[in-house]
Amino acid sequence: xxxxxxxxxxxxxxxxxxxxxxxxxxxxxxxxxxxxxxxxxxxxxxxxxxxxxxxxxxxxxxxxxxxxxxxxxxxxxxxxxxxxxxxxxxxxxxxxxxxxxxxxxxxxxxxxxxxxxxxxxxxxxxxxxxxxxxxxxxxxxxxxxxxxxxxxxxxxxxxxxxxxxxxxxxxxxxxxxxxxxxxxxxxxxxxxxxxxxxxxxxxxxxxxxxxxxxxxxxxxxxxxxxxxxxxxxxxxxxxxxxxxxxxxxxxxxxxxxxxxxxxxxxxxxxxxxxxxxxxxxxxxxxxxxxxxxxxxxxxxxxxxxxxxxxxxxxxxxxxxxxxxxxxxx
Amino acid sequence: xxxxxxxxxxxxxxxxxxxxxxxxxxxxxxxxxxxxxxxxxxxxxxxxxxxxxxxxxxxxxxxxxxxxxxxxxxxxxxxxxxxxxxxxxxxxxxxxxxxxxxxxxxxxxxxxxxxxxxxxxxxxxxxxxxxxxxxxxxxxxxxxxxxxxxxxxxxxxxxxxxxxxxxxxxxxxxxxxxxxxxxxxxxxxxxxxxxxxxxxxxxxxxxxxxxxxxxxxxxxxxxxxxxxxxxxxxxxxxxxxxxxxxxxxxxxxxxxxxxxxxxxxxxxxxxxxxxxxxxxxxxxxxxxxxxxxx
Amino acid sequence: xxxxxxxxxxxxxxxxxxxxxxxxxxxxxxxxxxxxxxxxxxxxxxxxxxxxxxxxxxxxxxxxxxxxxxxxxxxxxxxxxxxxxxxxxxxxxxxxxxxxxxxxxxxxxxxxxxxxxxxxxxxxxxxxxxxxxxxxxxxxxxxxxxxxxxxxxxxxxxxxxxxxxxxxxxxxxxxxxxxxxxxxxxxxxxxxxxxxxxxxxxxxxxxxxxxxxxxxxxxxxxxxxxxxxxxxxxxxxxxxxxxxxxxxxxxxxxxxxxxxxxxxxxxxxxxxxxxxxxxxxxxxxxxxxxxxxxxxxxxxxxxxxxxxxxxxxxx
Numbered sequence: 062x063x064x065x066x067x068x069x070x071x072x073x074x075x076x077x078x079x080x081x082x083x084x085x086x087x088x089x090x091x092x093x094x095x096x097x098x099x100x101x102x103x104x105x106x107x108x109x110x111x112x113x114x115x116x117x118x119x120x121x122x123x124x125x126x127x128x129x130x131x132x133x134x135x136x137x138x139x140x141x142x143x144x145x146x147x148x149x150x151x152x153x154x155x156x157x158x159x160x161x162x163x164x165x166x167x168x169x170x171x172x173x174x175x176x177x178x179x180x181x182x183x184x185x186x187x188x189x190x191x192x193x194x195x196x197x198x199x200x201x202x203x204x205x206x207x208x209x210x211x212x213x214x215x216x217x218x219x220x221x222x223x224x225x226x227x228x229x230x231x232x233x234x235x236x237x238x239x240x241x242x243x244x245x246x247x248x249x250x251x252x253x254x255x256x257x258x259x260x261x262x263x264x265x266x267x268x269x270x271x272x273x274x275x276x277x278x279x280x281x282x283x284x285x286x287x288x289x290x291x292x293x294x295x296x297x298x299x300x301x302x303x304x305x306x307x308x309x310x311x312x313x314x315x316x317x318x319x320x321x322x323x324x325x326x327x328x329x330x331x332x333x334x335x336x337x338x339x340x341x342x343x344x345x346x347x348x349x350x351x352x353x354x355x356x357x358x359x360x361x362x363x364x365x366x367x368x369x370x371x372x373x374x375x376x377x378x379x380x381x382x383x384x385x386x387x388x389x390x
Numbered sequence: 391x392x393x394x395x396x397x398x399x400x401x402x403x404x405x406x407x408x409x410x411x412x413x414x415x416x417x418x419x420x421x422x423x424x425x426x427x428x429x430x431x432x433x434x435x436x437x438x439x440x441x442x443x444x445x446x447x448x449x450x451x452x453x454x455x456x457x458x459x460x461x462x463x464x465x466x467x468x469x470x471x472x473x474x475x476x477x478x479x480x481x482x483x484x485x486x487x488x489x490x491x492x493x494x495x496x497x498x499x500x501x502x503x504x505x506x507x508x509x510x511x512x513x514x515x516x517x518x519x520x521x522x523x524x525x526x527x528x529x530x531x532x533x534x535x536x537x538x539x540x541x542x543x544x545x546x547x548x549x550x551x552x553x554x555x556x557x558x559x560x561x562x563x564x565x566x567x568x569x570x571x572x573x574x575x576x577x578x579x580x581x582x583x584x585x586x587x588x589x590x591x592x593x594x595x596x597x598x599x600x601x602x603x604x605x606x607x608x609x610x611x612x613x614x615x616x617x618x619x620x621x622x623x624x625x626x627x628x629x630x631x632x633x634x635x636x637x638x639x640x641x642x643x644x645x646x647x648x649x650x651x652x653x654x655x656x657x658x659x660x661x662x663x664x665x666x667x668x669x670x671x672x673x674x675x676x677x678x679x680x681x682x683x684x
Numbered sequence: 685x686x687x688x689x690x691x692x693x694x695x696x697x698x699x700x701x702x703x704x705x706x707x708x709x710x711x712x713x714x715x716x717x718x719x720x721x722x723x724x725x726x727x728x729x730x731x732x733x734x735x736x737x738x739x740x741x742x743x744x745x746x747x748x749x750x751x752x753x754x755x756x757x758x759x760x761x762x763x764x765x766x767x768x769x770x771x772x773x774x775x776x777x778x779x780x781x782x783x784x785x786x787x788x789x790x791x792x793x794x795x796x797x798x799x800x801x802x803x804x805x806x807x808x809x810x811x812x813x814x815x816x817x818x819x820x821x822x823x824x825x826x827x828x829x830x831x832x833x834x835x836x837x838x839x840x841x842x843x844x845x846x847x848x849x850x851x852x853x854x855x856x857x858x859x860x861x862x863x864x865x866x867x868x869x870x871x872x873x874x875x876x877x878x879x880x881x882x883x884x885x886x887x888x889x890x891x892x893x894x895x896x897x898x899x900x901x902x903x904x905x906x907x908x909x910x911x912x913x914x915x916x917x918x919x920x921x922x923x924x925x926x927x928x929x930x931x932x933x934x935x936x937x938x939x940x941x942x943x944x945x946x947x948x949x950x951x952x953x954x955x956x957x958x959x960x961x962x963x964x965x966x967x968x969x970x971x972x973x974x975x976x977x978x979x980x981x982x983x984x985x986x987x988x989x990x991x992x993x994x995x996x997x998x999x
Contacts, residue, residue, distance in 0.1 A: 079805075114899070117902075117903050119899060119902045119903055121893075121894075121899070123805075147905045147906070147907060148905065149905070150902070150903055150904060150905035151903065151904035151905035151906075152905060155903070155904075156900065156903040158896050158899070158900055159896075160896060163895055163896040163897060164896040164897050164899075164900045165897055165900075166897040166900075166901070166915060166918075166919065167897075167919065167994075167995060168918055168919055168992070168993060168994060168995075169918075177904075177906070178904045178905070178906075181904070181905060181906065182905060213994050213995070215995055226900075229900075229904070
């Protein structure tokens with residue numbers, strides 16, 4: 062297949078609440094190629110999760126996709142009917158959520174939650190579905206899969222629950238996996254295991270993955286390209302390697318500096334301030350109130366996304382003048 | 391606990407939230423209205439309580455008119471005046487019973503939640519037993535027997551006591567649950583490590599932190615107790631000499647065919663008053679325990 | 685399981701003690717009866733003296749009475765008729781009303797509550813919530829009175845009292861007639877029950893629909909109907925079941941008021957009459973029976989709850 066697997070252009074998803082219009086996603090674009098892992102980075106509130114929800118068109122009300130285009134395997138998702146979308150969800154595009162304690166239904170067994178999806182998308186009978194579920198559990202590293210099938214989510218540990226969630230997402234061998242902070246709520250040791258598992262599965266299923274996270278360490282480990290988002294807008298897009306060695310946006314630099322490293326002896330730098338109010342975002346560049354390089358123009362004009370060199374884009378007025386610090390590791 | 395001057399303490403915040411809650415404000419307004427009537431009304435009512443004066447004016451059994459806005463009973467009692475006089479009595483019963491049950495509920499619930507062992511089990515069991523009682527039946531029974539045995543008749547206070555005796559278990563459950571929750575929190579352990587005794591911890595530290603749900607339940611309780619009192623009086627088990635809305639409904643029941651106004655207006659008063667407390671309780675609930683939105 | 689059954693015993697005992705005590709508030713039940721009765725039938729009083737074992741001290745009296753209770757001997761009412769036989773038919777009449785209303789309230793209330801939750805902030809939601817809040821702000825029996833005034837007296841469509849037609853026969857058909865008599869009381873009880881259920885379902889569904897696993901279910905391609913009913917409702921239903929069970933118990937306990945309004949010949953109506961007349965044996969008998977019904981209702985609720993929520997194991 063020529064061209065990208067997923068092309069999101071200028072996506073805008075707003076929430077129409079009683080308090081005002083929350084511009085959760087305000088012009089985000091992402092491209093994902095076949096078997097490629099792309100990172101979507103930013104603090105909480107930067108619109109990452111809502112982007113994933115928008116791709117699957119499961120944005121909960123009062124949210125709505127107001128603008129943009131989302132092309133999956135060449136076809137525009139926003140034009141599809143609900144019935145067509147349902148055929149995509151869980152079978153061609155899947156999601157893993159952050160907290161497996163709340164993304165697994167507490168009142169159903171693991172078996173039921175897996176077989177529901179298997180029988181929905183594949184033409185197999187119940188017995189075959191159970192067998193598939195069993196082998197899935199084994200594949201994601203859960204021993205005694207027969208026994209675990211009959212368990213309820215609250216009987217499993219955090220790491221196991223997330224593996225079940227992964228099994229559920231992968232049960233129909235999707236082409237695209239959206240992983241929304243899949244390791245954030247897990248213990249550190251388990252995090253590494255789950256990430257390894259994801260890498261293995263991706264290679265085995267030849268899957269594309271969008272890794273949504275705020276952890277630059279994970280980005281470095283898994284992704285080939287990364288989009289840095291802030292307050293619903295794109296700040297920088299580049300190959301992961303370039304983003305690390307030669308960041309062009311102050312926010313990216315700050316994110317890199319916030320990751321501790323063994324070699325570094327300097328104190329961790331904290332990004333001052335809080336994420337902005339998405340109902341009334343700051344004028345001009347969204348990041349300017351917290352940016353230590355901000356100049357007068359930053360509060361006036363919204364910077365456009367400009368190309369630095371092949372494949373590396375940044376939205377900042379001052380990128381040409383700034384010499385930002387990257388990381389060697 | 392000193393309050394923060396800048397109004398950032400939880401009560402100020404809750405108050406601000408309450409002010410923005412539409413149903414809460416409506417409820418509060420209704421409640422204030424009734425309280426005003428209770429205080430001022432009897433002075434403005436055209437006829438004294440339980441007065442048969444209209445009978446002598448030849449107005450017995452009249453439908454609503456300018457002179458008698460809510461009509462007149464068969465016996466000659468002016469419904470409008472009685473509804474006004476009854477406001478004070480019904481509010482008294484509701485507020486007093488709610489207050490009493492709240493106090494009992496806090497005492498028993500807090501002890502049941504805080505202490506371990508047999509004390510807690512016994513109190514819990516007691517609460518559960520009282521909770522399952524068919525309250526109305528027993529209230530009716532007790533009211534009837536007492537009204538026979540007690541010389542001056544039942545009296546509102548006795549009604550309040552009976553209602554409270556059978557109505558404290560609900561709050562007690564909630565208090566116990568909340569106490570269990572707060573007991574785990576670190577400031578309780580901190581207090582204990584500083585040498586505070588159990589009673590002190592319970593009442594200086596735990597109770598103030600569980601006030602929010604208690605306030606809500608107490609408010610909703612007022613509504614419930616008024617409804618119960620109305621039922622008791624309607625069935626004829628209340629005090630026949632004290633004007634209450636339930637009593638009016640009782641007097642009007644034999645005549646619902648012909649004198650519908652005696653049944654309609656007191657009932658409306660009940661509905662609006664109880665609605666007021668329910669709305670206010672809802673508003674308080676939202677203000678004190680906000681649900682996180684988007 | 686055992687624990688729940690065991691728990692019923694102290695409750696039952698508690699009610700028995702209270703009923704016994706209040707019956708003896710004037711020294712012994714006979715004294716009390718005499719206070720209420722102008723012309724007591726001496727034969728009946730004698731029978732009651734024997735029933736209550738007045739010749740022995742109080743504690744023994746209680747044991748005798750309890751023993752009789754367990755064996756179905758509830759004594760004789762002051763009218764002379766044995767209590768137990770009357771209670772049976774009354775109980776059926778009460779249950780007929782309560783159970784029909786319960787099922788209607790659940791059957792109508794749950795879909796409305798779900799609809800309200802899914803369309804939060806819409807006009808329909810606002811209307812529904814308002815109607816619901818009115819529903820549990822009004823005395824059940826008062827709504828009954830108003831409906832009687834409108835439908836029975838002004839419009840003459842429906843009968844105002846009784847369970848079967850003596851005064852009112854619809855089209856000469858006894859089955860239809862029974863239904864005709866049921867309509868108003870059932871409407872009243874159902875409305876009040878609806879009010880609570882709709883509010884409850886709406887609140888719980890709102891909570892559940894917010895959860896990640898609902899989003900995950902949608903993300904797996906399941907249809908909206910499936911997600912709403914099989915996933916969301918299934919999770920929201922447990923606390924609702926508990927409260928419905930409690931509400932049913934409360935409704936049973938509140939039967940006196942509703943039944944009196946409609947002269948519905950059930951336990952509640954009988955209780956009101958009996959308590960007025962200080963017919964102590966009858967009163968005690970009815971109280972015990974209603975308590976048993978409430979306990980059974982609670983037990984059923986507990987079982988249903990444990991079945992629905994796997995996090996709660998029947999101990």
